Amino acid sequence: MAELRTEEMVLNMGPQHPSTHGVLRVELVVDGEVVVDAIPHIGYLHRCFEKHAEALNYQQIVPYCDRMDYLGSMNNDHAYVLGVEKLLNIQVPERVEYIRVIMAEFQRIASHLVSIGTYGLDIGAFTPFLFCFRDREMILDLFEMTCGARLLYNYMWPGGLSHDLPAGFVEKARAFIKHFRPAMKELNDLLSYNEIFVKRTANVGVLPADIAINYGASGPTLRGSGVKWDLRKCEPYSVYNKFDWDIVVGTGEMGTLGDCWDRYMVKVWEIEQSLRIIEQALDTLPEGDVQAAIPKRVRPPVGEVYVRSESPRGELAYYIVSDGSQKPYRVKGRAPSFSNLSLLPEISRGYLIADMIAIIGSVDITLGDVDR
Amino acid sequence: MGLLDKQFEDGNIVITSIDNLLNWARLSSLWQMQFGLACCAIEMMAASASHFDMMRFGVIPRATPRQSDVIIISGTVSMKMAIRIKKLYEQMAEPRYVISMGSCSNSGGPYWKYGYSVLKGVDRIIPVDVYVPGCPPRPDALLEGLMRLQEKIRKESRVKKNVEGLIQPAPKVEAV
Amino acid sequence: MNANEIHDRIKDRFPDGIVEFKIDATVDPFIVVRPELIRDIAVFLSSDPELKFDYLMSISGMDYNDGNLGVVYHISSMEKRHRITLKVKLPKTDAQVPSVESIWKTANWHERESFDLFGIVFQGHPDMRRILLPDDWEGNPLRKDYKAQEYYHGMKVPY
Numbered sequence: 001m002a003e004l005r006t007e008e009m010v011l012n013m014g015p016q017h018p019s020t021h022g023v024l025r026v027e028l029v030v031d032g033e034v035v036v037d038a039i040p041h042i043g044y045l046h047r048c049f050e051k052h053a054e055a056l057n058y059q060q061i062v063p064y065c066d067r068m069d070y071l072g073s074m075n076n077d078h079a080y081v082l083g084v085e086k087l088l089n090i091q092v093p094e095r096v097e098y099i100r101v102i103m104a105e106f107q108r109i110a111s112h113l114v115s116i117g118t119y120g121l122d123i124g125a126f127t128p129f130l131f132c133f134r135d136r137e138m139i140l141d142l143f144e145m146t147c148g149a150r151l152l153y154n155y156m157w158p159g160g161l162s163h164d165l166p167a168g169f170v171e172k173a174r175a176f177i178k179h180f181r182p183a184m185k186e187l188n189d190l191l192s193y194n195e196i197f198v199k200r201t202a203n204v205g206v207l208p209a210d211i212a213i214n215y216g217a218s219g220p221t222l223r224g225s226g227v228k229w230d231l232r233k234c235e236p237y238s239v240y241n242k243f244d245w246d247i248v249v250g251t252g253e254m255g256t257l258g259d260c261w262d263r264y265m266v267k268v269w270e271i272e273q274s275l276r277i278i279e280q281a282l283d284t285l286p287e288g289d290v291q292a293a294i295p296k297r298v299r300p301p302v303g304e305v306y307v308r309s310e311s312p313r314g315e316l317a318y319y320i321v322s323d324g325s326q327k328p329y330r331v332k333g334r335a336p337s338f339s340n341l342s343l344l345p346e347i348s349r350g351y352l353i354a355d356m357i358a359i360i361g362s363v364d365i366t367l368g369d370v371d372r
Numbered sequence: 373m374g375l376l377d378k379q380f381e382d383g384n385i386v387i388t389s390i391d392n393l394l395n396w397a398r399l400s401s402l403w404q405m406q407f408g409l410a411c412c413a414i415e416m417m418a419a420s421a422s423h424f425d426m427m428r429f430g431v432i433p434r435a436t437p438r439q440s441d442v443i444i445i446s447g448t449v450s451m452k453m454a455i456r457i458k459k460l461y462e463q464m465a466e467p468r469y470v471i472s473m474g475s476c477s478n479s480g481g482p483y484w485k486y487g488y489s490v491l492k493g494v495d496r497i498i499p500v501d502v503y504v505p506g507c508p509p510r511p512d513a514l515l516e517g518l519m520r521l522q523e524k525i526r527k528e529s530r531v532k533k534n535v536e537g538l539i540q541p542a543p544k545v546e547a548v
Numbered sequence: 549m550n551a552n553e554i555h556d557r558i559k560d561r562f563p564d565g566i567v568e569f570k571i572d573a574t575v576d577p578f579i580v581v582r583p584e585l586i587r588d589i590a591v592f593l594s595s596d597p598e599l600k601f602d603y604l605m606s607i608s609g610m611d612y613n614d615g616n617l618g619v620v621y622h623i624s625s626m627e628k629r630h631r632i633t634l635k636v637k638l639p640k641t642d643a644q645v646p647s648v649e650s651i652w653k654t655a656n657w658h659e660r661e662s663f664d665l666f667g668i669v670f671q672g673h674p675d676m677r678r679i680l681l682p683d684d685w686e687g688n689p690l691r692k693d694y695k696a697q698e699y700y701h702g703m704k705v706p707y
């Protein structure tokens with residue numbers, strides 16, 4: 001029967017599709033149920049970040065960075081302000097960096113929770129979604145008490161922060177961690193090791209490490225393939241080198257190394273590592289002023305920097321070119337989801353249409369990040 | 373206010389007008405199109421998750437426009453997407469309602485000036501019933517918007533056409 | 549390896565390929581190379597056992613506003629833990645540069661993005677289409693002299 005070749009069909013998936021996580025459109029070429037090729041079409045959420053960056057001054061860009069990857073706003077801001085500070089060559093107080101790390105790690109947990117919850121939802125498990133959002137709300141409460149916003153914060157400014165931590169933050173954060181550790185175990189029992197879930201994700205969408213590197217994959221997508229690469233450790237920025245934590249990588253425990261389950265599980269394990277970082281940062285939080293170094297008018301010297309950082313989705317970098325004026329000459333956001341998504345055809349060929357849902361979900365993209 | 377006020381003392385007979393009955397049925401089972409655009413969609417997801425529980429208003433997400441009554445435009449509408457939104461809206465069965473959530477779909481939001489590929493307000497392509505301001509609006513604000521829509525539906529009438537300009541003509545966009 | 553050593557190693561192999569090398573305090577070190585050689589240099593960078601640049605971080609288009617466009621390549625090596633920035637400059641009237649897609653697949657989408665937003669054509673790219681904007685969009689938005697079109701399919705573009 002091998003030579004029997006049926007006619008191929010083109011199937012359009014998205015931009016309105018419940019499991020493409022936004023406005024992604026994938027053009028599937030299918031032979032029966034088998035995917036022959038998958039061509040992603042993006043740009044349905046192109047919001048001209050780079051044009052805005054050229055038209056606004058350095059401080060005004062921070063809110064637009066928030067909106068790039070709207071699930072990891074704090075991480076976006078963090079990378080951007082580090083870049084501007086490097087251009088300006090200013091040193092921020094240590095307390096600022098500690099608070100930034102705490103916020104960035106909380107944001108990572110919140111982002112992973114959304115990703116885990118919706119992944120379960122895609123595959124047909126509704127309850128984990130509710131569990132994840134319940135716990136995520138607690139993190140959002142922490143953010144809200146700090147800066148008043150739930151989703152897009154404008155919290156980190158070049159040279160400092162918009163507000164210091166409010167009274168009671170540290171206790172509340174500790175209480176959250178205490179509540180959250182058992183909740184993660186519950187989630188694992190409910191979803192991660194669930195027989196049906198494993199059947200749907202293990203051995204599906206296998207991504208070999210060399211292809212991942214060649215396509216510029218990063219973050220959990222890369223680590224799911226067993227590559228020990230995390231910019232927080234490999235090129236430490238901010239104060240990450242002061243904390244003790246591990247890079248988690250996929251192990252191929254349930255199937256093949258680099259399958260959807262591995263990519264998923266790396267996120268679950270990363271949450272624990274983030275909790276460890278937060279705990280240490282809370283314990284050693286230095287005193288000080290968080291607005292001391294904020295310049296009134298930012299006017300960096302002529303130059304350019306490329307700052308890399310690890311966002312929940314992978315390597316997030318800003319290439320900032322200054323011509324000495326108040327506005328940057330050019331800002332390019334190197335978005336992790338953009339590169340991660342480009343390898344979608346590579347990992348979906350030969351699987352079934354139903355597996356596409358599992359594959360797209362496991363790559364974990366934010367369309368705001370892909371299209372900018 | 374509701375249907376049951378006009379119930380006879382001890383029978384299970386309710387007298388009401390057709391308008392009241394239909395409006396009551398429509399407003400308490402507003403099926404929403406499962407469709408997210410940008411950051412606001414995350415808040416919309418939060419609104420339908422455990423904390424805010426939008427489903428208690430009868431809002432159930434449906435994956436296809438043909439089964440849904442209300443479309444929540446939750447985020448930035450780019451030019452490329454606008455054409456699709458128009459198409460999706462046209463696929464919905466009447467009566468259909470539109471909630472525009474967030475500054476972006478109200479007016480272009482933060483992208484109104486330099487956003488060359490952003491549509492400055494979704495009301496340029498489809499008629500909008502309720503605008504929810506905010507960037508992003510809190511889930512509570514979205515719920516408020518939803519309740520406003522329910523109030524609006526309660527006042528509708530099938531006999532008197534075009535009450536309070538309820539039925540607006542759709543703005544024109546070239547077909548693609 | 550630091551930027552100086554990387555530069556020297558490229559210089560050894562391509563004696564006349566380098567236009568400019570800059571290393572000072574406010575900038576990340578970069579090397580400006582001749583555009584027609586970028587592919588060969590990329591092959592060399594990725595295969596040389598001392599350099600092993602296996603990871604293309606990003607490709608950014610540039611408009612220098614002096615009649616030149618540019619492409620900036622940020623590359624790094626995961627194994628050797630070093631990185632370098634390559635630049636090419638192209639005249640606006642004939643903005644063409646060989647594609648590096650066959651060496652680093654990341655380039656596929658990044659080059660399409662530069663094509664879309666700057667109108668730089670990458671020779672030898674398998675699929676040179678717009679990526680972010682619709683296919684029938686006019687102009688290249690990130691060029692400094694860009695003016696948005698008035699209408700797109702009946703929808704007004706400026707506010």
Ligand code: SF4
Pocket residue numbers: 067152410411412413446447448473474475476477481482506507508509
């Ligand atoms: S209104 Fe604000 S939060 Fe909503 S989509 Fe627009 S930018 Fe995002």
